[in-house]
Amino acid sequence: xxxxxxxxxxxxxxxxxxxxxxxxxxxxxxxxxxxxxxxxxxxxxxxxxxxxxxxxxxxxxxxxxxxxxxxxxxxxxxxxxxxxxxxxxxxxxxxxxxxxxxxxxxxxxxxxxx
Amino acid sequence: xxxxxxxxxxxxxxxxxxxxxxxxxxxxxxxxxxxxxxxxxxxxxxxxxxxxxxxxxxxxxxxxxxxxxxxxxxxxxxxxxxxxxxxxxxxxxxxxxxxxxxxxxxxxxxxxx
Numbered sequence: 112x113x114x115x116x117x118x119x120x121x122x123x124x125x126x127x128x129x130x131x132x133x134x135x136x137x138x139x140x141x142x143x144x145x146x147x148x149x150x151x152x153x154x155x156x157x158x159x160x161x162x163x164x165x166x167x168x169x170x171x172x173x174x175x176x177x178x179x180x181x182x183x184x185x186x187x188x189x190x191x192x193x194x195x196x197x198x199x200x201x202x203x204x205x206x207x208x209x210x211x212x213x214x215x216x217x218x219x220x221x222x223x224x225x
Numbered sequence: 226x227x228x229x230x231x232x233x234x235x236x237x238x239x240x241x242x243x244x245x246x247x248x249x250x251x252x253x254x255x256x257x258x259x260x261x262x263x264x265x266x267x268x269x270x271x272x273x274x275x276x277x278x279x280x281x282x283x284x285x286x287x288x289x290x291x292x293x294x295x296x297x298x299x300x301x302x303x304x305x306x307x308x309x310x311x312x313x314x315x316x317x318x319x320x321x322x323x324x325x326x327x328x329x330x331x332x333x334x335x336x337x338x
Contacts, residue, residue, distance in 0.1 A: 115268070144325055153330030154269075154315060161323055202268055213259065214326060216268030 113137075115217035117203050123223045129191040132220045135184055136205030144204045144214065145178055145188050154202070160186065193224045227252045227318045231329035239337050244288075244303040246332050248316030251297065258299045259317040259326060260290055269315060275299060286310070311336045 116135040124130055136143050144159040158168040160180045168178070175194070180186040190197055200221050204214040232247040250256055257276050261269040273284025280292045290301045299316060313333050317326040
């Protein structure tokens, strides 16, 4: 099992550019989560999906952020336009089902917006 | 709604000393509670979870946590710290099935020789 796969591992971009983060959950997992980690705010839930359907996106900071899950094996988090305050580590996690089982985390994408 | 407060953003102990990391939760329904550990440049890994089966939960690497409903606490302990325990530790809570985990801000554990 390859685990949750995130790409890229590191992203450096300039303010105003579009950024797309990618996530491949563990095969067979029905729930997918996007979290953002910063020193100031800790680990914040941005959005999560059950069976490819967005359930709660109240954590998405602004309209500049959008997330999609077109199928069970792929999700994207897009920031357009990016700003320096978006610099953070973005984690994707997946879970086998809706029960409160453990989350499996990817290694994260370190985003730096200059 | 659920929330978690971790008391102390940084805890320092000596090797062999007791580790105590504090977590208090707020939940409108019976909670599911978790402790995760994050090593540098890695994602989070599950240490242990409480799902109402037993109030004292044993996890990996010698860690355990006790659920105390009267105190709304779920503190993490380990009798004897190892250097390899140095990491960031997160407490998390969720409510109804199908909902997301809400994490605390984390506690960085330092272990000195």
